[in-house]
Amino acid sequence: MKTAEGELVDIEIQIRNTDNYRKRSLYYWSAMYAEQIVAGESYFELxxxxVINILDFNLIRENEHYHSVFDIRERRCGFQLVGDLEIHYLELNKLSGHPDATGLTTLEEWLIFIKDAANTEKRELIETIKKRNEVIAMAEKILARASADEFARAAYQQRRKWYLDRVSGEKYLIKQGIEQGIKQGIEQGGKIKALDIAGKMLSLSFTDEQISLSTGLSEEEIAALRKE
Incomplete structure (x- = not known):
């Protein structure tokens, strides 16, 4: 995401502390920073x-603040080298309990919404925040619509799967019927042909064994032909 001032912003939401998250967030920043220019372009283009990290666990144990910000500064005097690096950690578990919306900052309103939007016990607080912050109210509508769309997509996929399974099943049965019909036709045609050959061999005084070997007919079938 790019701000009106040209700043690039990456927002990460993480629920578990895995894979050395401090270095991971620094890596995200470095990749985003380096990808802005290619060989031959000026560093002035940077x-x-x-990077904003919204965390559902405690990462920064050196302080109790829910919002920690890091940049690049000279150690003794504290001035910035450049203002190009900024990494935020917003730790939801460090938010103190808020029985109501009194005194909440805009950032705190957003974090409470992110953390407790689906918490029925915090519904009254969320409703109050929505009345105070129309952007959050809009965000909840978008979230609800996205959830409804997801449900609709899932229902559509289920119906489509049922339809395809039914069509596939019908086609399979038809195919099996056709194949079985062809097989039966071949078998019946072969049988008729075998009987015809056997009849001719009988007229030429071939033995039952010879006729059976030549046509595949059983001795009983050949005996029945002799009686006709």
Missing amino acids: NPCI
């Missing part, structure tokens, strides 16, 4: 990059 825009500030901001």
Whole structure:
């Protein structure tokens, strides 16, 4: 995402602390920063990059603040080298309990919405926040619509699967019927031909054994032909 000022912003939401997340977020920043230019382009083209990590676990154990921000500064005097690196950690579990929306900052409103939008016990608080913040109210509508669309897609996929399974089953039965019919036709045609050959061999005084070997007919079938 790119802001009006040209800053590039990457927002990550993570529920588990895995794979050295501090280095991982720094890597995300470095990749985003490096991909802005290619060989031959000027470093002046590089825009500030901001990585925002919304975490459902405690990562920064050196302080109790729910919002920690890191950049590049000179150690003794504290001035910035450049303002191009900015990494935020928003730790949801460090948010203190809020029985109501009194005194909440806009950032806190968003974090509570992210954390508790589906929590029925916090429904009253969420409703109050929505009344105060129309952007959050809009976000919930979009979220609800996306969830409904997802449900509709799942239902459509299920219906489509049922239809395809039914059509496939019908085609399979038809195919099997055709194949069986052809097989039976071949067998019946072969039988008629075998009987015809056997009749001719009988007229030429071939033995039953010779006729059976030549036509595949059983001795009983040949005996029945002799009686005709």
